[in-house]
Amino acid sequence: MPIGVTINALSVLFGGAFGAFAGKHMSENFKNGLNMVFGACSMTMGIFSIAPMKNMSAVIFAVILGTGLGLLIHLGDWINKGAKWMQSLIMKVVPQGNPDMSQAEFDATLVTVIVLFCASGTGIYGALTEGMTGDTSILISKSILDFFTAAIFAANLGYVVSLIAIPQFIIFALLFAFAGVIFPLTTPTMIFDFKAVGGVLMLATGFRMIKVKMFPTADMIPAMVLALPLSWLWINVIGPML
Known part of the structure; x- marks a missing residue:
C-alpha cells in the first residue's frame, strides 16, 4: 500500500483547506519567511x-544526460501544458480565491503550484523510492513541507489548491506501482546512486523555492530514469575497465 503517497496527498488536501480558511490572517512577511525555510529543508533532504x-561518476552522468534529454524534448514545456489543462478542469469546480489577484497572475501561480505538487523531482523520487524500497521517509518529510506550502499558496488561490491532491495521488500511485516492478532488478549500490540523483533534484528544487537560481527541475526528471541503468553500467562494465 502506498502509505507515503497517501500521506503526501492528504497533506496537500488539508494544507490547502487550512490556508484558504486562515489565509487572511497571514502577512506577506510570514509567507515569504516560511517559503525560505521550506527551500532550506528541501536542500537538507537533498544533501542527506x-x-x-x-558511484559519483554515474550520478553526474545521469544528471547531465537526463537534464540534456529533458531540455532537448522540452519536457518542462510539456509539463506546463499539462498543468494548464489540469488548471482548466479545476477552475470549473472551484472559482478564483483572492479577488485582488489579476486573472493572469492567478493562472500563472496555479500552474506553478500544480507543477510543484504533481511533477516535482522530490515527489517523483519519493514515490519511486517508496515503491522500490518501502522507505516512506522522503514522502513523509515532503508532506510536512507540502502541508505548509499548500497553506501558503491557498492563502491567495483559495480552496482550488486542495483539489490538486487528486491528480497528485494518481500520478504518484502509478509511479509507486511501476517502481515495484523495477526493484527486483536492482542492487543496493544502484539504489544508493538512484537516491543520490533524486537528492540533486531536491537540492535544485530548494534553490528554486528560495529564488536563488531557477534550475530547470522539470527538465531534470529524466535523470531519475537514467540513474539505475547508468549505475549498473558503471558497476559491471566501466568500473572493471578502470
Whole structure:
C-alpha cells in the first residue's frame, strides 16, 4: 500500500483547506519567511540523499544526460501544458480565491503550484523510492513541507489548491506501482546512486523555492530514469575497465 503517497496527498488536501480558511490572517512577511525555510529543508533532504552515493561518476552522468534529454524534448514545456489543462478542469469546480489577484497572475501561480505538487523531482523520487524500497521517509518529510506550502499558496488561490491532491495521488500511485516492478532488478549500490540523483533534484528544487537560481527541475526528471541503468553500467562494465 502506498502509505507515503497517501500521506503526501492528504497533506496537500488539508494544507490547502487550512490556508484558504486562515489565509487572511497571514502577512506577506510570514509567507515569504516560511517559503525560505521550506527551500532550506528541501536542500537538507537533498544533501542527506546524496551523501551515501557509491558511484559519483554515474550520478553526474545521469544528471547531465537526463537534464540534456529533458531540455532537448522540452519536457518542462510539456509539463506546463499539462498543468494548464489540469488548471482548466479545476477552475470549473472551484472559482478564483483572492479577488485582488489579476486573472493572469492567478493562472500563472496555479500552474506553478500544480507543477510543484504533481511533477516535482522530490515527489517523483519519493514515490519511486517508496515503491522500490518501502522507505516512506522522503514522502513523509515532503508532506510536512507540502502541508505548509499548500497553506501558503491557498492563502491567495483559495480552496482550488486542495483539489490538486487528486491528480497528485494518481500520478504518484502509478509511479509507486511501476517502481515495484523495477526493484527486483536492482542492487543496493544502484539504489544508493538512484537516491543520490533524486537528492540533486531536491537540492535544485530548494534553490528554486528560495529564488536563488531557477534550475530547470522539470527538465531534470529524466535523470531519475537514467540513474539505475547508468549505475549498473558503471558497476559491471566501466568500473572493471578502470
